[in-house]
Amino acid sequence: MKRTIQNERGMALALAIVALVIVGALIAGAFFAGTQEQRVGENSRYSQRSFGVAEGAANYIIGHWDPQVFNSRGFYPLDSVKIPTLGADTISPSHTGRYAGYVYRLNQEQYLIDITGQDSTSVGGGAALLRRGGGGRERIGLLARIKPLVVDIRASLTSGRGDALSGNAAISGYDHTPTGWTTCSALDSVGNAKAGIRTDTSMAVSSGGNSSIVGTPPVIKDPNITDSTFTKYGDVNYSQLVARATINLVGTNFSNSIGPVVTNGQCDRLVTTNWGDGVNPGQPCGSYFPIVHISGDANINGVQGQGILLVDGSLTVQGGFQWFGITIVRGTLKTAGGGSADAHFWGATMVQDSTVVGNNQLTGHANILYSKCAVVKALDQTGVVALMRSRGWVQLY
Numbered sequence: 442m443k444r445t446i447q448n449e450r451g452m453a454l455a456l457a458i459v460a461l462v463i464v465g466a467l468i469a470g471a472f473f474a475g476t477q478e479q480r481v482g483e484n485s486r487y488s489q490r491s492f493g494v495a496e497g498a499a500n501y502i503i504g505h506w507d508p509q510v511f512n513s514r515g516f517y518p519l520d521s522v523k524i525p526t527l528g529a530d531t532i533s534p535s536h537t538g539r540y541a542g543y544v545y546r547l548n549q550e551q552y553l554i555d556i557t558g559q560d561s562t563s564v565g566g567g568a569a570l571l572r573r574g575g576g577g578r579e580r581i582g583l584l585a586r587i588k589p590l591v592v593d594i595r596a597s598l599t600s601g602r603g604d605a606l607s608g609n610a611a612i613s614g615y616d617h618t619p620t621g622w623t624t625c626s627a628l629d630s631v632g633n634a635k636a637g638i639r640t641d642t643s644m645a646v647s648s649g650g651n652s653s654i655v656g657t658p659p660v661i662k663d664p665n666i667t668d669s670t671f672t673k674y675g676d677v678n679y680s681q682l683v684a685r686a687t688i689n690l691v692g693t694n695f696s697n698s699i700g701p702v703v704t705n706g707q708c709d710r711l712v713t714t715n716w717g718d719g720v721n722p723g724q725p726c727g728s729y730f731p732i733v734h735i736s737g738d739a740n741i742n743g744v745q746g747q748g749i750l751l752v753d754g755s756l757t758v759q760g761g762f763q764w765f766g767i768t769i770v771r772g773t774l775k776t777a778g779g780g781s782a783d784a785h786f787w788g789a790t791m792v793q794d795s796t797v798v799g800n801n802q803l804t805g806h807a808n809i810l811y812s813k814c815a816v817v818k819a820l821d822q823t824g825v826v827a828l829m830r831s832r833g834w835v836q837l838y
Contacts, residue, residue, distance in 0.1 A: 487560055487577030494538035495558030498524075499583045499834075501534045502544070502554055506825040509687055509710065511552065512587070513728040513822060517545040524556065537561055542580075549821060550587040555837065556580070580837040588827040589820035590682070591675030592767060594789040596639035597656060597811035601666060602794040603644040606652035610776075610807045612637045614656020617810045619765055619787045622722055625814035635811045636661040656811075671769060671793035679769075683734050683751060685823070688713050692737025692754055699762070700744035701726035716746025719765030719787070719815075730766065730822035738772065748819050758807075763787065765812070766819030770794075776807040788815035 502524065514520045522544040525531040533540050542556035557580040597614045598604065606612065614635035616628040637656030638646055642664045648654055672679040683689075690713060701718035702709040708726035709715055716733055718726035730748035738754035747765035755772030763785040768774075774792045786809045828834075 484577060487562060488579060489577075490537060490560035490562070491558045491577040492579040492581070493558070494533045494535070494540055494560055495556045495579045495581045496834075497535050498533050498540035498542075498558055499554050499556045499581060500828075502556070503583070503585055503826055503828060508823050508825065509729075509731070511544055511546070511826075512824070513730070514544075514546045517547055517553070521545050524554075533558065552585045552587075552826060554583040554585060556583075581834055582837050583834045584829045585826040585833075586829055587821055587824040589824040590677055592789070592791075592816075592820075593670055593674075594635070594767075594791075594816065595663075596636035596661065597790065598638045598809050599666070599670065599789075599791045600638065600640045600644070600794060601668075601671065601792065602641070604638055604640060604646045606646075606648040606654065607650045608652060608807070609650065610648075610652040612654045612656075612809045614659075614811050617787065617812045618814055619719060619812060621720065622814060624722075629813055632657070639663050639666070641666045668793065671771070671791050679751075679771075682732070682749075685732055685825075686734035686751065687731035687748075687823075688716070688733045690733070690735050690739075692735050692739045692752070694740040695742070696740075697743035697760065699741055699746055701729075716750075717748055717765075718745070719747035720745050720763060728822070730819055732823050747815070749823055761785075765815045767791070767816060785810065787812040788819060 511522055514522060524540075524542045524544060531539060531541070538558055538560040540556055540558040542554070545553040545555065547553055557578060559578045593599070597612050614637045615631065616634065618625045618628060634657040637654040637659040639661045640646060640663070642662040644662075646654070646660050654660060674682065687710075695714070698714045699716055700714070701721075701724065702712040702715040703725050706725065708718075708729050710729060710731075715726065715729070716731055717729040718724050721727055731746075732749045732751065733746065734751045734753075735756075736753045738756070739752055740757045740759070741762050742758075742760045743762050745763045745765075749766055750764055750768045752768075752770045752772065756768075756770045756774050758774075758776040760777075765787045767788055768786055768790045770790075770792045772792075773794050774790070789811060790809050
């Protein structure tokens with residue numbers, strides 16, 4: 442006959458232990474889940490703040506674009522610009538973190554801004570934050586495109602008053618490629634040529650000696666020419682363009698001091714009389730296209746420059762000085778060639794003639810030649826960028 446154990450003492454302890462284990466497991470699980478949720482929430486917050494740092498930094502770069510730093514770089518993958526340009530990570534514009542990255546030039550007008558941002562908590566959290574799995578870092582890419590000035594160029598020379606030519610002076614609205622420039626696109630056809638001179642309807646254009654004016658038509662009298670023709674470039678005015686100037690000089694007699702300067706094999710952009718090297722585009726200063734602003738009257742007797750030239754007063758050019766790009770003169774323009782050394786303006790020239798009353802005097806071997814290539818390069822190399830309207834940014838990993 443089986444004997445049944447009736448003594449159940451100790452079962453309560455066993456059940457209590459089992460219950461404590463189960464409850465402890467439930468509590469531990471709850472704490473673990475809560476901790477994980479907290480970490481996920483914190484990391485999401487760090488990630489969003491880091492994203493804001495990266496996005497703000499990229500927009501700051503666009504808003505403070507320096508054409509002399511970015512616009513003359515080689516195309517990807519041959520070249521890039523480290524951000525910040527001085528090396529170490531830098532504090533974000535909002536002072537909420539740090540950022541670093543690169544700017545890549547994809548083609549003539551398009552750039553990729555690759556920025557990684559980290560919020561201040563992630564930067565300063567130290568080992569304790571890392572042990573908890575905390576911290577955030579976000580990397581974004583923005584596509585930006587050069588936003589060139591909208592300059593009303595319909596002739597080789599646009600003038601607010603009359604023009605007088607003499608000697609061997611020549612003005613041509615036909616497209617020209619500057620000597621030695623090998624990266625230009627095909628020339629515009631004769632049928633698409635600009636006018637030689639565009640001026641107000643009430644002004645006279647005279648030519649004497651062996652001078653010539655050619656274009657389609659050679660001279661156009663335009664009643665729509667006003668002061669804004671010379672001072673408004675789309676949504677940018679003359680004062681705003683002056684504020685972008687790379688070089689600011691007081692008007693004087695520059696003699697023959699204007700010319701490229703190379704120091705230790707590099708174009709020395711700190712020299713204010715170095716205005717680039719359009720004559721030798723393959724040399725170190727061949728990619729340097731500054732915006733040069735001269736307050737007052739100026740007299741130049743050589744050598745050369747390129748980019749955008751702004752003169753508040755009148756400009757007198759003698760000898761063989763050559764300028765490649767866009768010239769905007771608020772006063773009068775007077776040129777005189779130096780024998781066999783021609784004084785050239787390649788690109789587009791605009792003379793408002795509002796500072797000094799008088800006609801533009803173009804004498805001797807002085808040529809004002811329209812060049813689409815010189816205009817496009819000057820605008821591209823000096824233009825700021827704007828975020829592309831669609832598909833402008835992407836999150837990178």
